[in-house]
Amino acid sequence: MKHLAANGEPHTLAALTRSPEYGARLIEILPAIGDAPTTEVAVDLFRQATVQLGADAGVFMSYLRDDATRASYRSLLACDPLWASEYARRGWHDHDPWLRHATHETEPVRSSELQLTSADEEAFVQASAALGFASAVIAPAPTCAGLSRIGVLCLGSNRSGFFEDDGYGKVRVLARSLSMELHRWLLQAIRKELLARSRLTAADIELLRHEEAGHTSKVIGAALNIEAKTVDCRFQRISAKLNAPDRRTAMRIARLYGLL
Amino acid sequence: MSTECRPSAAPSVAPIELPSPLGKRRVDRIDEPARPLGAKRAALQLRRQRTAGPVVRRAAKDRANQQDDRTLVSNDASVTFTLRATTLGLLIERAQGQHLGARLVQTMVFADVDLFDRWCASEPIRFEDPVLYDQLRREGHEALGGKR
Numbered sequence: 001m002k003h004l005a006a007n008g009e010p011h012t013l014a015a016l017t018r019s020p021e022y023g024a025r026l027i028e029i030l031p032a033i034g035d036a037p038t039t040e041v042a043v044d045l046f047r048q049a050t051v052q053l054g055a056d057a058g059v060f061m062s063y064l065r066d067d068a069t070r071a072s073y074r075s076l077l078a079c080d081p082l083w084a085s086e087y088a089r090r091g092w093h094d095h096d097p098w099l100r101h102a103t104h105e106t107e108p109v110r111s112s113e114l115q116l117t118s119a120d121e122e123a124f125v126q127a128s129a130a131l132g133f134a135s136a137v138i139a140p141a142p143t144c145a146g147l148s149r150i151g152v153l154c155l156g157s158n159r160s161g162f163f164e165d166d167g168y169g170k171v172r173v174l175a176r177s178l179s180m181e182l183h184r185w186l187l188q189a190i191r192k193e194l195l196a197r198s199r200l201t202a203a204d205i206e207l208l209r210h211e212e213a214g215h216t217s218k219v220i221g222a223a224l225n226i227e228a229k230t231v232d233c234r235f236q237r238i239s240a241k242l243n244a245p246d247r248r249t250a251m252r253i254a255r256l257y258g259l260l
Numbered sequence: 261m262s263t264e265c266r267p268s269a270a271p272s273v274a275p276i277e278l279p280s281p282l283g284k285r286r287v288d289r290i291d292e293p294a295r296p297l298g299a300k301r302a303a304l305q306l307r308r309q310r311t312a313g314p315v316v317r318r319a320a321k322d323r324a325n326q327q328d329d330r331t332l333v334s335n336d337a338s339v340t341f342t343l344r345a346t347t348l349g350l351l352i353e354r355a356q357g358q359h360l361g362a363r364l365v366q367t368m369v370f371a372d373v374d375l376f377d378r379w380c381a382s383e384p385i386r387f388e389d390p391v392l393y394d395q396l397r398r399e400g401h402e403a404l405g406g407k408r
Binding site: 038039040041043044047065066067068069070071072073074075076077081082084085086087088089093094144145146147148211212214215216240243245246248249251252255256 | 284285286287288290291292293294295296297301302304305306308309344346347348349351353354356357361362363364365366367368369370375378379382383384
């Protein structure tokens with residue numbers, strides 16, 4: 001898709017979205033993202049989707065709260081890599097207004113509509129504006145895990161006010177779809193990674209399902225025809241595999257990563 | 261709203277007749293904040309994490325080697341770079357964080373050396389661990405094969 005008008009000037013978002021082709025290629029890309037076989041393919045498709053939407057930059061971030069002591073922020077980047085360096089260097093995950101928006105809202109918004117709550121958030125927005133997010137759309141990817149697992153997509157433009165015109169309506173819908181597909185891919189990737197790292201077996205997963213159902217060791221033992229102490233012992237091994245302090249947390253991790 | 265945390269496969273666990281309400285264990289709600297650990301349990305967990313650290317790093321390197329990835333770890337093990345040469349460019353996964361607390365993982369693909377150099381020039385590790393930084397640049401250039 002060309003983003004330049006005949007006179008060489010960049011198109012406005014409204015002009016781009018008026019084209020009948022707008023979104024057509026993106027609809028082809030979206031299903032491929034969720035099923036991307038490798039990380040590099042997922043990042044490449046994300047980059048293509050960003051361009052198709054008329055944006056100059058894109059970041060997808062997922063937040064996952066494993067337990068009381070551990071949390072992870074994972075991001076796929078289709079933007080200026082300097083933004084990633086700044087994010088890491090300044091510890092922006094603690095002051096990220098995009099992520100904060102996704103923890104409380106499910107609706108996409110433009111960066112101009114975000115209420116910034118601290119000087120750190122203002123610094124984040126200013127620095128991001130210089131690195132491809134002068135105008136931005138923030139599209140949350142809500143999940144059934146509430147605040148324990150959140151995803152958020154941010155599409156940016158180098159042009160201030162780019163997402164403020166009439167074309168935003170279409171971008172809002174497409175950005176939401178892209179955000180959900182990226183989150184789907186990321187969840188699959190981290191699930192595979194956890195399975196490879198922990199080496200959980202099918203029997204372990206079955207035991208965790210019993211824990212999810214609230215069954216005690218005695219009940220599980222009776223169902224599996226083993227001693228309750230053996231059940232406890234197996235749960236201890238599962239907790240160690242998942243790096244969890246106890247079996248309740250192990251079950252929580254398994255649910256968060258979509259293993260159950 | 262996503263339903264992805266409950267995959268389509270039906271659970272293999274059949275409902276079990278519980279003898280009494282006392283036979284039911286408490287289950288943490290997934291959409292609520294994680295249950296805080298008691299002081300003793302938290303200290304034990306911290307000790308376990310510390311002792312498991314080198315083993316986990318070795319396992320990560322082993323996995324990386326199996327996938328033809330290259331893993332570079334900083335002196336204090338707080339930053340890890342995983343590099344993979346692909347047909348689409350150089351894939352880099354940068355992971356930062358200790359065993360406990362927040363862990364930041366950034367994944368990006370560099371199509372050419374210029375972009376990679378631009379990122380390297382702003383990479384915080386260049387002052388914290390110059391040896392690792394040199395290695396990162398060298399490995400990155402090698403993987404990209406001078407593509408500009």
